[in-house]
Amino acid sequence: MGLTHWRELSDRGQDLVLCLDFPGGRAVAGFPDLAAGVTADASFLHLADPGTGAVDERAERWVAEVSATGRPVRAVLGFCAGAALATCVADAVAESGPPPPVLLFDAVATTAGSLSHQFTSTLETSADHLTEAELDDARALADGLVEAHPDDPPRIAAALVERYDALMGEVAARLSLNDFFRRQLTGGFTAYLDYLLLAAQGRFHTRFGEPVFVSSREHEPPVDGVERRDVDVEHSDLLRAAEVHDLVAGLLMGERTW
Structure with a gap:
C-alpha cells in the first residue's frame, strides 16, 4: 500500500480497520493477534509512525494518508494508552466520511x-546491572517529579529520559558495550514516552458519538458512565481472546450496531 504512518497487519478486504497502539513490541497480546484471529472481510492497519506534536494535527495526517488510498474506514480500535488516540483518529475520519x-x-x-x-x-x-543506590535514586527522582510537576508531563518526561540515558551509560560501561547500545536503549525509551505524551493530549469520547470500552478482568475504564463490554480474561490475553475476536468480527459484519 506504500503507507508511511501505518503498517498492514492483514489484507482481507477493501475496507480498513485502523488500530492505535504503541508500534513497538509488546509482551502481551496486541493488535497483530487480533487481526490474525478476526475472520471478516476487512484489512487491519496498525499505527507505525506516531511522531510528535499536537494530537489532532497528527491524527489528521495519519487519516489523510489512509483517505488517499480511496478505501473506506470500517472501524477504529485503540488499546491501552492508544485508546485516547483512537477517538481522535475517528473524529478525523468523520470529517470526510461516515463516522x-x-x-x-x-x-x-x-x-x-x-x-x-x-x-x-x-x-x-x-536492575541486575544497576546498584541499589542508583535504583533508589531513580525512584526518588520519579516520585519527586510527579509531586512537583503533576500537570507538566513533558517536563517530567524530559527529566526521566535524561536520567535513563545516564543510567544506560553506566550499564553499557559495566557490560563493556559501546555507545551504540546506550543510544539504542535511550532512543527506544524516548520514543515510548513521546507516544505517551501524544496520548496524554487525547480523549475518551468522539464528537459524533460514544465509543465502546472493552475491558479485561478487573480493568476499569478511565471514565464513568460509558458503554462497556467485560471479558473474563487477563489483560495480557485480551486481544487474543476468542470472545473478543467474535465481538470485533460481529461489529465488522454488521451484526452489532454499537
Whole structure:
C-alpha cells in the first residue's frame, strides 16, 4: 500500500480497520493477534509512525494518508494508552466520511504518575546491572517529579529520559558495550514516552458519538458512565481472546450496531 504512518497487519478486504497502539513490541497480546484471529472481510492497519506534536494535527495526517488510498474506514480500535488516540483518529475520519464505530480495549489515561511508572518499570529490566543506590535514586527522582510537576508531563518526561540515558551509560560501561547500545536503549525509551505524551493530549469520547470500552478482568475504564463490554480474561490475553475476536468480527459484519 506504500503507507508511511501505518503498517498492514492483514489484507482481507477493501475496507480498513485502523488500530492505535504503541508500534513497538509488546509482551502481551496486541493488535497483530487480533487481526490474525478476526475472520471478516476487512484489512487491519496498525499505527507505525506516531511522531510528535499536537494530537489532532497528527491524527489528521495519519487519516489523510489512509483517505488517499480511496478505501473506506470500517472501524477504529485503540488499546491501552492508544485508546485516547483512537477517538481522535475517528473524529478525523468523520470529517470526510461516515463516522466509524470505535472500540477501546483496556483504555488507560496517560498521567504524570503513569510516566513515572513506565520509567521505574523499564529500569527493572536492567536492575541486575544497576546498584541499589542508583535504583533508589531513580525512584526518588520519579516520585519527586510527579509531586512537583503533576500537570507538566513533558517536563517530567524530559527529566526521566535524561536520567535513563545516564543510567544506560553506566550499564553499557559495566557490560563493556559501546555507545551504540546506550543510544539504542535511550532512543527506544524516548520514543515510548513521546507516544505517551501524544496520548496524554487525547480523549475518551468522539464528537459524533460514544465509543465502546472493552475491558479485561478487573480493568476499569478511565471514565464513568460509558458503554462497556467485560471479558473474563487477563489483560495480557485480551486481544487474543476468542470472545473478543467474535465481538470485533460481529461489529465488522454488521451484526452489532454499537
